[in-house]
Every structure is written in C-alpha cells, then in structure tokens.
Amino acid sequence: MELLVTLGENQTLETDRLILRPVSLDDTESLYEYSSNIENTSHVFPTHLSKEETKEVIANYYLKSPLGKYGIVLKEEHKLIGTIDLRVDTEHKRGEIGYVLNLNYSKNGYMTEAGLEILSLAFDKLKLNQVNAMHSTINPKSGQVMERLGMKKIGVMPKNRIHKEKIVDDAIYVITNDEYKEMKKAAN
Structure with missing residues (x-):
C-alpha cells in the first residue's frame, strides 16, 4: 500500500517542457484529436469514432482509477499531446509503462522526456x-523510445496477443533499478 500512497502523492510531475498530470474530461478535445486518427492508434487501442467515445474512455479508464496514469501536457501550448502510464505491481515491486503520443508532436523528444520522468x-x-x-x-x-529510456530488449514473445484482429508478436524491454542508477550516474 505504501507504493500506492507514493503514487497518490505524485499525481502531477513536471519536466522542462512538460507537465504530467491526471487526465480529465476537459482533455476530451485534445485526446480525441489523436485517438480518432487511425494512423495514431494503429498499434495501441481502437480508434475513437466520436467525442462521446473519448469521454467514456476518459471516465472508465483515467478517472475510474487515476493512479499512475498521466496526461502529457505541452507547457508552451497548455495542450494534452499524449498519455503515459506506470502500472505498478506492488507485490513484486515492478512496473510496466505504456504510452501514446499525438503524431503531430513526434520527433521532438517529448515521449523520451516524459518516459525519463516516469522512470525517475x-x-x-x-x-x-x-x-x-x-x-x-x-x-x-x-522500441526506439524504450531504448532511449535505457531499456534493453530481452526478447520477443511470438503470437503474444490479438490486436485489431491480427496476431502480433511483442518485443519485451526491461530496465532494472541498478541499470537506471548507472544510466543516471553516466548522465551526470
């Protein structure tokens, strides 16, 4: 439970260019902008067909259990440009990250910046x-984002899941606390 308290105490995080904060219904327009784009959602979740669907996703996923789920807000535009999650397994003290970024904001290092803050x-x-x-x-x-976060590919799980009616293989990446400390030390 101590981990959940710490997550609760860190619902808003800040980097040089970004604010990571809980997603709210006020984000419907921004989230719908990229969630309704099939190119943007092709690898992550079903494409949203309406703003009402986006509101339902926000209520059922982000508002229902907000701990570890962050909207990525670009400070200079005050706009949600993506989301990043840290799903914590409290029993084994490990986490899993997942993310999506509005493709209009790709190639600017935003996801790497958000990911490094989540690793911190x-x-x-x-x-x-x-x-x-x-x-x-x-x-x-x-996977390139995962590598920039210092994660190492440990393998591929063949035919791991069905995504959008296709059987897909998943590449698995990991970083340990020791590897993170070494990466941080090398950066300073």
Missing part, C-alpha cells in the same frame, strides 16, 4: 526493482 518516479520515489514495456514488432518506433 519508478526508481527514485517508488523504489521499484524493475520496469518493463512491450510493443508489437510491427511498431519499431515504440
């Missing part, structure tokens, strides 16, 4: 042992 939360504050992430092998750009 995971290792510096929550004292987790490990953080993992996965992406379908047909989405290598997501």
Whole structure:
C-alpha cells in the first residue's frame, strides 16, 4: 500500500517542457484529436469514432482509477499531446509503462522526456526493482523510445496477443533499478 500512497502523492510531475498530470474530461478535445486518427492508434487501442467515445474512455479508464496514469501536457501550448502510464505491481515491486503520443508532436523528444520522468518516479520515489514495456514488432518506433529510456530488449514473445484482429508478436524491454542508477550516474 505504501507504493500506492507514493503514487497518490505524485499525481502531477513536471519536466522542462512538460507537465504530467491526471487526465480529465476537459482533455476530451485534445485526446480525441489523436485517438480518432487511425494512423495514431494503429498499434495501441481502437480508434475513437466520436467525442462521446473519448469521454467514456476518459471516465472508465483515467478517472475510474487515476493512479499512475498521466496526461502529457505541452507547457508552451497548455495542450494534452499524449498519455503515459506506470502500472505498478506492488507485490513484486515492478512496473510496466505504456504510452501514446499525438503524431503531430513526434520527433521532438517529448515521449523520451516524459518516459525519463516516469522512470525517475519508478526508481527514485517508488523504489521499484524493475520496469518493463512491450510493443508489437510491427511498431519499431515504440522500441526506439524504450531504448532511449535505457531499456534493453530481452526478447520477443511470438503470437503474444490479438490486436485489431491480427496476431502480433511483442518485443519485451526491461530496465532494472541498478541499470537506471548507472544510466543516471553516466548522465551526470
């Protein structure tokens, strides 16, 4: 439970260019902007067909249990440009991250910046042992983000899940608390 209290105390995080904060219904327009774009959602979740659907997703996913779920807000525009989650397994002190970014904002380092802040939360504050992430092998750009976060690919799980009526293989990436400390030390 101590981990959940720490997550509750860190519902808003800040980086140089971003604010990571809970998603609210006020974000419907921004979230719908990229969630209704099939290119943007092809690897993550079903494309939203209406703003009402986006509101339902916000209520049922982000508002129902908000701990570890962050909207990524670009400070200079005061606009939600994506989301990032840290799903914590309290029993084993590990986490899993997942993310999506509005493609109109890609290639600016925003997801790496948000991801590094989430890793700081995971290792510096929550004292987790490990953080993992996965992406379908047909989405290598997501793996590039994981590599920039210092995560190492540990393998591929063949035919791991069915996504949008296709069987997909998932690449699994991991970073441990020791690897994170070494990465941080090398950066300073």
